[in-house]
Structures are given as structure tokens and as C-alpha cells.
Amino acid sequence: MTDHKVPIAGVIGNPIAHSRSPHLHGHWLRTYGIDGYYVPLHVQGQDLAEVFRALPKLGFKGVNVTLPHKERALELADRVSDRAALIGAANTITFQPDGTIHADNTDGYGFIENLRAGAEGWSPRTGPTVVLGAGGAARGVLSALLEAGAPEIRLANRTRVKAESLRNDFGPRVTVVDWHRVSDVLEDATTLVNTTSLGMEGQPELSISIDALPKDAVVTDIVYRPLITKLLGTAMARGNPIVDGLGMLLHQAAPGFERWFGLRPEITPELRAAALAE
Numbered sequence: 001m002t003d004h005k006v007p008i009a010g011v012i013g014n015p016i017a018h019s020r021s022p023h024l025h026g027h028w029l030r031t032y033g034i035d036g037y038y039v040p041l042h043v044q045g046q047d048l049a050e051v052f053r054a055l056p057k058l059g060f061k062g063v064n065v066t067l068p069h070k071e072r073a074l075e076l077a078d079r080v081s082d083r084a085a086l087i088g089a090a091n092t093i094t095f096q097p098d099g100t101i102h103a104d105n106t107d108g109y110g111f112i113e114n115l116r117a118g119a120e121g122w123s124p125r126t127g128p129t130v131v132l133g134a135g136g137a138a139r140g141v142l143s144a145l146l147e148a149g150a151p152e153i154r155l156a157n158r159t160r161v162k163a164e165s166l167r168n169d170f171g172p173r174v175t176v177v178d179w180h181r182v183s184d185v186l187e188d189a190t191t192l193v194n195t196t197s198l199g200m201e202g203q204p205e206l207s208i209s210i211d212a213l214p215k216d217a218v219v220t221d222i223v224y225r226p227l228i229t230k231l232l233g234t235a236m237a238r239g240n241p242i243v244d245g246l247g248m249l250l251h252q253a254a255p256g257f258e259r260w261f262g263l264r265p266e267i268t269p270e271l272r273a274a275a276l277a278e
Contacts, residue, residue: 012043071088192218227276
């Protein structure tokens with residue numbers, strides 16, 4: 001007999017069947033020969049607090065949290081990282097040995113690491129970044145870009161008041177641009193980021209002109225279904241370096257895996273294939 005406990009982690013959401021996280025964490029567990037499990041958990045909002053209390057008793061080391069529970073997860077935590085507090089949402093929960101709940105947000109980290117890995121020599125410090133969208137994903141992106149040294153972020157959202165709210169939260173390096181004027185502020189941009197759902201499967205296309213964008217500017221989309229959105233396809237056709245959104249998912253997952261299973265995993269082509277597998 002042994003008192004060894006198999007570590008368990010998972011991802012909580014509603015719905016959750018579409019999540020790619022079990023594919024990529026399962027790949028890491030198999031690749032590194034770790035005796036552990038990562039499972040999808042469909043949880044209703046009213047049950048989240050009860051689930052958080054129960055999971056450690058069942059052997060869970062932690063969970064990822066996806067829509068629509070990221071804000072509520074932050075509220076339920078005993079300890080919150082600075083970046084999760086700034087973003088106002090948590091995607092990585094760790095159940096500590098003393099019973100406390102630690103909340104972090106690794107979305108911004110995943111975004112930055114994806115760009116660094118996918119666009120050789122990319123740095124947010126080289127010039128203005130144009131960000132489309134002002135939802136929860138945009139908060140993570142803004143936080144990461146500013147922390148990494150972006151000198152100026154031009155933020156555009158279809159509902160201007162949401163963009164203005166983010167500017168108030170993140171400070172003077174963020175300027176708000178009217179949605180219909182996005183094309184006018186691309187001329188000297190070094191990075192263009194789409195954080196909206198426009199271009200995602202089942203959503204309307206993102207329809208903006210990028211004719212004024214310098215051809216050495218990096219274009220990225222946090223959408224990864226499809227991998228090459230209309231925005232990325234247009235940018236690639238005119239010669240811009242592009243970075244798809246799948247890598248953000250992969251990189252944001254690594255810190256949680258390390259905390260729960262004790263090993264820092266690598267981001268590899270095999271992992272990308274596993275994440276995309278049906």
C-alpha cells in the first residue's frame with residue numbers, strides 16, 4: 001500500500017466540450033510519462049463556489065477556468081496575482097496545500113510568448129501597437145503589452161465607451177480610436193492585434209482595411225478556429241509576418257501544468273497537432 005496521490009487537474013467552463021485544453025494537457029502527461037489526469041468539467045455558475053471547495057478534497061491540484069467563469073473565479077480566490085487583479089479575471093487556479101485558493105491569469109503571458117516564438121525578433125517596444133476589441137481578452141493583451149514595454153497602444157472597439165473604460169484602467173499609454181478610423185492609425189504601427197470574435201468560425205468577418213499597415217508589422221489574431229482568419233490571410237498575402245492564435249492557448253497553459261504536475265512543459269509542433277486533433 002502507498003499514500004501516493006495521483007495529481008488531477010482540469011478545465012471548468014459552460015459549455016466545455018469544445019475546449020482544446022484536455023488535448024494539450026493530455027499530450028504533455030503522455031509525453032513526460034506523468035501519472036496524472038486532466039479532465040473537462042461542465043459547471044454551472046451557481047455551483048462554482050461549491051465546486052471550488054470540493055475539488056481539493058477529490059485530489060485536484062488546480063484548474064483552468066474559461067468562459068463564463070473567469071471573473072467569478074477571481075472573486076472566490078483567497079490570494080490573487082497582481083496581473084489577475086489588473087485584468088479582473090482568472091484563468092489558472094491552484095489549490096494550495098494549506099487549503100487556500102490562488103488565482104492567476106496567464107492569458108497575457110501566453111499572448112506575449114506566442115508572438116515572441118512566432119515572429120522572429122518581435123518586440124512590443126519598437127513602436128505603436130493597434131489593438132482591436134475591448135473585452136476580457138483585450139484586458140489580458142493590454143496588460144501584457146504594457147508590462148513588456150509597449151510605448152503606445154491604439155485601442156479601437158465597436159462600442160467606444162468600453163475602450164474608454166480600458167484606457168481609464170490602463171493609463172496614458174493607451175489611446176482610444178474610433179472603430180471606423182482604425183485604418184487611419186495603422187501607418188506607423190509595428191503590431192496589429194485582433195482580440196475580437198470577428199473572424200471566428202460562426203461569427204461575422206472582421207472587415208477593416210490594412211492597406212496602410214507597414215509590411216514589416218506583425219499581425220496576430222487570438223482566434224484559432226480557423227487558424228488563418230481573413231485578417232491573417234490578407235496580411236500574409238501582402239507580405240506581413242503573421243502569428244495565429246493557437247500558440248497563445250498553448251503558452252498560457254504551461255504555467256498551470258508546471259504548478260500542478262511539477263514540470264515545465266515545452267511548446268512543440270507535436271503539441272500543436274494534439275491541440276487541433278478531434
